[in-house]
Amino acid sequence: MSDQAPIGKPLSLWQVTIIGLAYMTPMTVFDTFGIVSNITHGHVPLAYIFALTAMLLTAFSYARFSRASKQPGSAYSYTAQSIGPRTGFFVGWCSLLDYLLLPLINVLLSAIYLHALIPSVPYVIWALISACLVTLVNCFRIRILANISLLFVFAPVLLMLVFVYLVITGINQQQGIEHVLTLQPLWHGQTEFSTLVAGASVLCFSFLGFDAVTTLSHETANPTRNIPRAVILTTLMGGMIFFTASWFIQLYFPDNSRFKDPSAALPEIVFYVGGAFFQSIFLCGQILNTLASGLASHASASRLIHIMGKDNIFPKKYFGMLHVRLGTPLFSVIFVGLISMLAMFLDLAQVVSLISFGALVAFTAVNFSVFVKFYLRDQQRLGLKNKCLNLLLPLISVICIIYLWVNLDRTSLLFGCAWLSMGILLFFYKVLKKQNIVITSAY
Known part of the structure; x- marks a missing residue:
């Protein structure tokens, strides 16, 4: 094992972007459509525009930090550099x-x-x-993961294009081309701003992935140039995929009246549009899509743990080292794999509502860190450009995230606070342990 950066050919801009897109799970638009359509009263594409706007503001903050720092670690490293290691922890x-x-x-x-x-x-x-397969792939070099992710992202996107074609031809044959060339999916009748924000708060977490690419800095060619670009590209491309797919789903299903179960509408959506055979093929594409997201999220989680291990938050002897031959944080990869195996005993409803807390903490911290580092510490205040980049945009981003905090699920908030309490206990344990080492060495 070694604590040096992995050897081998580094990732390109597009390989990092593909990993980010795989993390985002493009076909999740079909899973959430019925839920968000009910919340927004049939304005899912417009809710995606709101969500994309909020996420682009935060993605810009991530891009600014990744341009100014070669250190990976996403919100953890950026907050530690700007505000301090304790806050970063x-x-x-x-x-x-x-x-x-x-x-x-x-x-x-x-x-x-x-x-x-x-x-x-x-x-x-x-x-x-599933857990063993994803863990095994992540044990090998990151380029293998990037190449597999390309396949697993391309296949679902191709199926989505077939879906769009079927929607267009179906509506054209049944109602005429004028019902295809319409703005009805974006705007029909009155809607309330609050419902769009509520819908966007659900959709924002479909964009998780742009922050994960920042954990790959040490494995990317020219990271201060390629990582910021990958952050923005991942957000924009993911947003375009989500918006386009939701547009044509909304075009075919103006409301939820045809769905027996709007919270799990994917099988019904593809059945009504393409029939039973297309439904089976689409389900296979959904499996590939989920595996792609699993590979990418596993890679990001193991690298964040590795970075925290290098800082001795977790035992450096195990988590802070890279495998000499494979060039991967092998112990961290296996650890995440063991956590993933808990899926054998847990229910989806028990887990899915808990995922929002950590993302909102990270988004809020990075936006605030931009203000602290560039506006306060580096004193980049003169001129309209600096005021917009270092004060106004972070402030607007934090306001957008506050809207999401307001809509946070109660279970997620309670579980997140319990997790934070565990972190506080770990922090004081580390402090006391360090003090004991200092006292012992004095004698």
């Missing part, structure tokens, strides 16, 4: 909740989809196979 600890739960959720979803396709194999076996 708590932000990193809260973010870790989000990073650890995403691989677990993807394993859980993969097992659900695979069990639906082949019910003769028990769900527990599918969960175990």
Whole structure:
């Protein structure tokens, strides 16, 4: 094991972007459509515009930090550099909740989809196979993951294009081309700003992935140039995919009246549009999509743990080292894999509502850190440009995130506070241990 950066050919801009898109799970738009359509009264594409705007503001903050720093670690490193290591520790600890739960959720979803396709194999076996497969791939060099992610992202996007084609031809044959060339999916009738914000608060967490690419700095060519670009590209491309797909779903389903279960509308959406055969193919694409997200989220989680291990928050002997031959944080990868295996015993409803807390802490911390570092510490205040970049934009971003905090699920908030309490106990344990070492060495 070694604490040096991995050897081998580094990732390119587009490989990092593909990993970010895989993390975002593009086909999640079908899973959340029925829920958000009910909240927004049939204005899902408009809610995506709200969500994309809020996420672009925060992504810009991440891009600014990644341009100014070669250190990976996402919100953890950026907050530690600008505000201090203690604050960085708590932000990193809260973010870790989000990073650890995403691989677990993807394993859980993969097992659900695979069990639906082949019910003769028990769900527990599918969960175990999914967790082991994702862990095994992540043990090898990151370029292997990038190449697999390209395949797993391309296939679902291709299926989404087929879906769009079927929607256009179906509406054209049934109602005429004038019902295709319309702005009805974006705006029809009156809507309330509060419902759009509520819908956007659900959709914002579809964009998780732009922050994860910042953990790959040490494995990326020219990171101060490519990571900021990858952050913005991941957000924009993901937003375009989400908006386009939601537009054509909303065009075909103006409301939820045709859905038996709006909270799980994906099977009904693809069945009504393409029939039973297309529904089966689409479900296979959804499995690939979930595996792609599982691979990417596993990679990001293991690297965040590795970075925190290098800082001795976790035992450096294990978590802070890279495997000499593989060039990966092998111990951290296996640790995340073991956590993912908890999917064999947990229910989706128990886990999915808990994922928001860490993301909101990270987003708030990074936006505030931009203000602290560039406006206060570096004193970049003169001129309209500096005032906009270092004061106005971070302030607007924090306000947008506050709207999301207001809509945070109560269960997520309670569980997040419990996780934070564990972090506080770990922090004081580290402080007391350090003081004991100092006292012992004095004697």
